[in-house]
Amino acid sequence: MLKNMEMNLWQEQSLAVLAVVLAMIYSSVFISSITNLMLDMKRFRDKRNQKITAFREYAARHGISATLSVRLTRYLEREHDNKMQEQTEMELQQALPEDLLKELFHEARSPILSAHGFFEYLCDKHRRVERDLCLRAVSEAHFMAHDRIFTEGDTCSSMYFVSTGDLSYMFSQRPDRQRGLKHLAGPAKLWKYVRSASSLNALEAGVRIARGDWSSEPVLWLTRWEHKGGLWANSDGSFFVIRADDFAKVLQDQKSALIDATIYARGFLQNLVTQGELLSDLAKPEENTQATNRFGFRRMGTKLFRFDGAVGPW
Numbered sequence: 001m002l003k004n005m006e007m008n009l010w011q012e013q014s015l016a017v018l019a020v021v022l023a024m025i026y027s028s029v030f031i032s033s034i035t036n037l038m039l040d041m042k043r044f045r046d047k048r049n050q051k052i053t054a055f056r057e058y059a060a061r062h063g064i065s066a067t068l069s070v071r072l073t074r075y076l077e078r079e080h081d082n083k084m085q086e087q088t089e090m091e092l093q094q095a096l097p098e099d100l101l102k103e104l105f106h107e108a109r110s111p112i113l114s115a116h117g118f119f120e121y122l123c124d125k126h127r128r129v130e131r132d133l134c135l136r137a138v139s140e141a142h143f144m145a146h147d148r149i150f151t152e153g154d155t156c157s158s159m160y161f162v163s164t165g166d167l168s169y170m171f172s173q174r175p176d177r178q179r180g181l182k183h184l185a186g187p188a189k190l191w192k193y194v195r196s197a198s199s200l201n202a203l204e205a206g207v208r209i210a211r212g213d214w215s216s217e218p219v220l221w222l223t224r225w226e227h228k229g230g231l232w233a234n235s236d237g238s239f240f241v242i243r244a245d246d247f248a249k250v251l252q253d254q255k256s257a258l259i260d261a262t263i264y265a266r267g268f269l270q271n272l273v274t275q276g277e278l279l280s281d282l283a284k285p286e287e288n289t290q291a292t293n294r295f296g297f298r299r300m301g302t303k304l305f306r307f308d309g310a311v312g313p314w
Helices: 010-062 066-095 098-113 117-125 127-136 197-205 244-252 255-275 289-295
Strands: 138-143 148-150 158-164 167-171 192-194 207-209 229-233 237-243 278-280 304-307 310-313
Touching (some): 098 117, 117 255, 244 255
Antiparallel strands (some): 148 229, 192 278
C-alpha cells in the first residue's frame, strides 16, 4: 500500500514540490495581509489616543468643564470610527464588482428608505434605479447626542433618513412665513408642509423623529432649499443621507423613473399651491399604521396620492 503511494515519476515529485511552494507563498501572503491590517489598526488607535491625550492636556491647562471635555473626547472617538468605516467601504468598493456592491448597499439601506412611499415605489417598479441610488447617491453619517444637525435658514443639500437614534425638530413661526406660494408654481417641485394649526403647534413644541423618519425632502425637488426649523440629536445615532445632486444624476440617466418622479413632484406641488400651506422640513406628525407594523416605531404620516395605478405618499 505504501509502495503505491510513493511518487516514482519526476513529474509527480515536481508537482508535489510546486504545491508545497505555492502553499507556503499563499500562507505567507495571508499572514502578511493580516499583519499589515493589525499594524494599520494599531496606527489608527495610536493616532486617536494621541489626539485624545493632547486634548485632555489642553483641557486641563485651560480649565475646560468636565461635561464639554467628555463631549469633545467622544467626538474625537467618533471621528476615528467614522474614518475607519469610510476606509472599510472604500476597500469594499475596490474589491467587489459593481453588481455585488449594488446588492450590498441595497440590502443595507433600502429597508430604511422604503419607509418613504416614493422610494418604496422605486424599489418595486424601478429596481435598477433604486439600486443605483443606494450605491451612488446615499451615504451614511453619524451624530452624537446634543449635536445640531441644522438650524433654520441653513442651506440644505441632502435629505436625511434616520437609521438609528432619535432627534427633535423645532419649528418657529414667523410673520414672514405666511407668504404666498403661487409664484413658485412654475418649477415641478415638491414640499412637505404643515396642514393645520394643531400640526403647527406640535412642530413648535418639538417633534421627535426616529428610525425610518425623514427630513428635508424638498431639496430633492427644488433647485434651492433652506431649512425651516432646527434639528437636534437627543442620542447618538446615524443617518442615511441622500445627496440631491447625485439623486438627480441617477434619475436623469433613467428616463422612465424620471417621468414617474416628475409626475409625483408636479402632483404634490399643485396640491400645495392650491392650499397655500406653511412650509416645513417635515410632514404632518401623525400615527401611520403601516409604518408601525413594519418597523415598530412611530413615524410621520402623509396623505395618499394616487400615482400611475399605485398608491404612494402624498
